[in-house]
Amino acid sequence: MRVSVIGCGHLGIPHAAAMAEIGHEVIGVDLDQAKIDRLNAGECPIYEEGLPELLAAHTASGRLRFTTDLAEAAAFANVHFLAVGTPIDADGRSYDTGQVFGAARALAPHLTRPCVIIGKSTVTVGTTRDLATLLARLAPAGTDVEVVWNPEFLREGHAIEDTLRPDRIVVGVPSPHAEDVVREVYAPLLHNQIPLFVTDPATAELIKGAANAYLGMKISFINGVADMCAAADADVHQLTEAIGLDPRIGRGGLNAGPGYGGGCLPKDVRAFTASAQSLGALDAAALLRAAEQVNESRPAAALTLIEQTIGRPVAGARVTVWGASFKAGTDDVRESPALAIAALMHQRGAIVTVHDPHAVPTALVRHPELDYAEDLEESVKGAELIVLATEWPQFRDADPKALFALVEQPVLVDLRNLLNADTWRTAGWTVRQLGRPAQP
């Protein structure tokens, strides 16, 4: 089939590459000419495992190309995926759907044949209906333009794997014809026994919000319990292993840490809370708000642990923060807990150097006030404290003996419970881990 993917960001580029991989002819569309030029040259503008290879293969084969021209996309395809951004609104709570409606308005005049728009962006319930009404009014094909919602569940760092082998495909359809089109698009995946969950558009929109809200609540729950463990001199890591064995709870997504970040969970929990409020589900809104509050308090909780460890305020201390991306496997620094903690220590007068194996260039744009080191050894020279904030394997595998010689003080706070603390302690380090006893 011929498909277009409108919006080439963290979702759209992997999706376009994966659609080419399963055999479709794909045209990706974005407003950003520089990004389109790089993509057409087979270059990958984001750090995502496996994506550069897929892009290079399919731009070379001619099955995947990119443009800024929506008219070209409309002439080429009868299926259009919408993967533009839905950042949080100026009010800080609901989605700004300007990119979604902006793209639809720009595409509409070119829709002269029957077609299906497959929305993938994360949106407020009711968006599919509003978009269908708008397109019926503005497109020459009128009501022959159908709008489906097909929320995306991929994780950054696993985008290709999650797109080619998702747990489930959820689709909210307005008609049996639209469902047939979706089944045809995803046929190669459905042949691999991946479940297709077909529902109405409003339920599909809410499924996405509920999934991310639950993931955020689960993380805030365990982070709240980590606070309890810290106060009781108990061990959150062992507690998590034990409760995670109960299949009703599950071990996945239950790691205590510096809080959930990224371009999605923080905004999606906020927006789902606002939806609960506006739909009159006030108890649900209060539950979700509590999860947000736990998350918002994580930088301060991390600072408390850091200052307890060094036995004084961070002002004047030379601190190295390991990690800038919001999690390992990506160079995305949107709402990164690592950078929030680095910036908080900087505000408190610490001399902060940040090191990340892939995200220094993206971090520099958002936090130019911080110092950066591209090299791990370089980053710790003269440090009085290392704060491990992102769970990159490079940090887990770092050599405590070699680093001991480089630092001013061998003190490390592990906010991800990533390290084998015994090995580090044997090499002479003082190590504190989140929600775990100071002395094992």
Ligand SMILES: NC(=O)C1=CN([C@@H]2O[C@H](COP(=O)(O)OP(=O)(O)OC[C@H]3O[C@@H](n4cnc5c(N)ncnc54)[C@H](O)[C@@H]3O)[C@@H](O)[C@H]2O)C=CC1
């Ligand atoms: N990042 C992720 O892993 C996931 C994201 N999502 C959702 O997918 C949507 C996109 O997220 P990201 O890819 O992270 O955002 P992003 O900000 O990385 O990418 C959005 C892209 O859309 C482009 N764009 C904006 N208006 C356009 C227009 N009128 N025509 C063509 N292109 C346009 C922008 O230039 C940008 O490249 C959001 O709703 C997000 O919540 C859902 C699941 C996973």
Ligand SMILES: O=C(O)[C@H]1O[C@H](OP(=O)(O)OP(=O)(O)OC[C@H]2O[C@@H](n3ccc(=O)[nH]c3=O)[C@H](O)[C@@H]2O)[C@H](O)[C@@H](O)[C@@H]1O
């Ligand atoms: O809607 C989206 O964009 C996506 O949001 C998340 O994916 P992602 O943002 O890539 O990252 P996660 O792996 O969920 O991690 C989010 C944050 O929570 C933190 N986290 C995650 C898991 C955990 O156990 N503990 C924890 O602190 C991570 O470090 C990170 O800061 C969801 O997992 C995806 O299913 C969803 O499609």
